[in-house]
Amino acid sequence: MFGKNKILKPEIHEGASLKVQEIFATFQGEGPFVGYPSVFVRLGGCNLACDFCDTEFDSFKEISLEKILKKVEELSAQNLSKKDFFVLQELKKMNIILPPEIENWLSLERKRNLVVITGGEPLRQPIERFCEELIRRGFLVQIETNGTLFRNLLKEVKIICSPKISDKKYHKIRPDLLARIDALKFIISASNLDYSGFADVGQNEIEEKTGRKIPIYLQPMDEYSESKNLDNIELVRSLAEKNNAIISLQIHKYLGIS
Ligand code: SF4
Numbered sequence: 523m524f525g526k527n528k529i530l531k532p533e534i535h536e537g538a539s540l541k542v543q544e545i546f547a548t549f550q551g552e553g554p555f556v557g558y559p560s561v562f563v564r565l566g567g568c569n570l571a572c573d574f575c576d577t578e579f580d581s582f583k584e585i586s587l588e589k590i591l592k593k594v595e596e597l598s599a600q601n602l603s604k605k606d607f608f609v610l611q612e613l614k615k616m617n618i619i620l621p622p623e624i625e626n627w628l629s630l631e632r633k634r635n636l637v638v639i640t641g642g643e644p645l646r647q648p649i650e651r652f653c654e655e656l657i658r659r660g661f662l663v664q665i666e667t668n669g670t671l672f673r674n675l676l677k678e679v680k681i682i683c684s685p686k687i688s689d690k691k692y693h694k695i696r697p698d699l700l701a702r703i704d705a706l707k708f709i710i711s712a713s714n715l716d717y718s719g720f721a722d723v724g725q726n727e728i729e730e731k732t733g734r735k736i737p738i739y740l741q742p743m744d745e746y747s748e749s750k751n752l753d754n755i756e757l758v759r760s761l762a763e764k765n766n767a768i769i770s771l772q773i774h775k776y777l778g779i780s
Pocket of ligand 1: 569572575641643668
């Protein structure tokens with residue numbers, strides 16, 4: 523959207539239907555669950571408008587929860603395509619650690635057990651019921667959020683937060699959400715100076731109060747320029763080394779999958 527999206531407010535309703543951009547089967551390409559075969563549910567709209575954002579999330583349809591769940595179930599059970607096998611082989615070559623059951627993948631009824639709810643901003647919509655249904659059906663559920671909104675989700679839901687900048691400052695993560703976050707993921711750019719480092723968005727206080735250290739992933743911004751992207755990777759490498767952080771590459775882009 524490259525900052526051109528309309529900023530949408532959080533919605534208040536029962537969550538019997540959600541605005542969905544797309545639902546598709548793929549592999550998680552980044553962060554703590556990298557390499558997991560997944561079903562992605564991309565929800566429509568965002569409450570921020572970041573100028574580097576390359577995700578399309580503004581042409582969505584309202585779909586009932588029942589239909590969304592049916593689609594997720596169908597995709598999670600779908601047989602592997604030739605492309606999936608190619609991706610699996612490439613992941614193995616990259617030494618990506620896959621969940622143990624993947625070794626027996628062909629015999630599994632459910633081929634993709636991870637559901638990633640992303641956006642836009644997924645917490646803009648009331649996804650509590652959706653998450654509850656997925657957990658009840660035995661899915662592992664991961665949310666990718668910008669950290670500015672809160673929903674009271676089941677504790678089983680894994681929350682990955684990628685903080686964003688407005689007016690040259692990182693948004694602090696809401697304390698109620700921060701207490702629930704499983705990992706922080708910062709986007710890093712050598713040329714977009716706002717994103718040339720990362721900041722305390724509240725994680726230091728959590729560590730001081732509870733002793734819990736939230737893992738930090740650093741991910742090079744994709745700026746659609748080979749030289750800029752190489753500079754971004756180099757910056758990520760040096761920041762990760764200095765700060766004991768984890769490098770996250772968007773491997774789906776290297777593998778040519780969405
Ligand atoms: S918060 Fe995320 S989805 Fe929303 S505009 Fe920024 S990068 Fe894009």
